[in-house]
Amino acid sequence: MPSISLTLNGRSVSGEVETKTLLVDYIRENQKLTGTHVGCDTSQCGSCVVHVDGKSVKSCTMLAVQVDGSEVTTIEGLATGEELHPMQEAFRQNHGLQCGFCTPGMVMSAVDLVAGNPDISETEIREGLEGNICRCTGYHNIVKSVQAGAKAMGG
Amino acid sequence: MDLFNFQTPRSIPELIAAKNSANAWLLAGGTDLIPQLKEDRRKAETIIDVKKIAAMTNISAEQDGGLNIGAAVTATTIAQSEIVCASYPALAYSVALIGSRQVQNRASLGGNVCNAAPSADAVPALMSYGALANIEGTKGKRSLMVEEIFTGPGRTVLEQDEVLASITLPALPENTAAVYQRFTPRREMDIAVAGVSSRITLDANSKIVDAKIALASVGPTPLRAKAAEMTLIGEVPSLKLFEAAGAAAASDASPIDDTRGSADYRRHLVSVLCRRTLASATKELIQGDLP
Incomplete structure (x- = not known):
């Protein structure tokens, strides 16, 4: 092996x-x-x-x-101790999850997607998350979360 | 999935030596190979990771103005490459259609070609630009036009001791533009029902002096629409001309009925996409509305 x-x-x-x-x-x-x-x-x-x-x-x-x-x-590597990563905090504040199954993948994709782009547009987010499916169809708040997370990360 | 040997060669000769054995498969992005292995649709004794071969992971400018793209370069790297975006925008656009962002971070240009799917998104643009496939093997090197590589769905001319090392995009003449468009029921994460890449070159009098049109998902391999190209040469761009080219392209296509669409529907799509891609390529070269 x-x-x-x-x-x-x-x-x-x-x-x-x-x-x-x-x-x-x-x-x-x-x-x-x-x-x-x-x-x-x-x-x-x-x-x-x-x-x-x-x-x-x-x-x-x-x-x-x-x-x-x-x-x-x-996903376990994002938070610093008890302090959530800004993208995780943004999902929490904006109700960016329902059942939560897709959330780790959404958050990891979002962190990569918004890097260097704090003012990312809704269209860019929707396109960038094309490979992440939320079966609860809670996309509206996911997009809001990613936008807030991008701002909080400061690019 | 059965166990297999896993190798990570560091050079193309090492890669060729590793591949030259039964049931040895190259792993680049893995977006096709790994699902096939998981579902036991493909048997492998040896899996060879090509991503650690420096000579296959570079984009480099050729002396004559062309561009060489290593076969293991990712779709993301190509889509974000300034030189590709500036000189070969239809390719930059096409590779960004492959799967999703996370898939593009892994998927390679060589994989998209060698997988030999008739629907491969990056291939029609390569064909329109007149790209060459640079193959290396135990007997030496050879270069073929990209379209000459395919022999059927999933099949290529590559021998067991040969690998696709890189793709060369030739320097383009002035007044050249290419556009790829595909039709999918969903906008993202889907396979083309039909796709068309159209490239035209105009002379000083705005006459078309070169045209290369490539079709996806409408035959056993990606196809050149040669009858459509012939209707364009020597003519001045017009809506009527592009309608005629679209009709010719529909007859160049040889689609089948399958779950994604009927043959008749695909022919219709080819004629529409051909007209639209030609009009949009022309718009990049000539200001104002088409006559």
């Missing part, structure tokens, strides 16, 4: 992993970080979005061996 080393939410982790292990399974099963969800498992719904080297990716469509040497951030 190959061995991988990566930085996961700021912490160095390493270990053996089967080549066929998907990144999302590695995160949930091996690392016991269950904030990253599995929805469609086919790269469509976006509930498994994490950051690899700062870019949002769908972790159901990557192999764990592909992140050897990379920095991976999951």
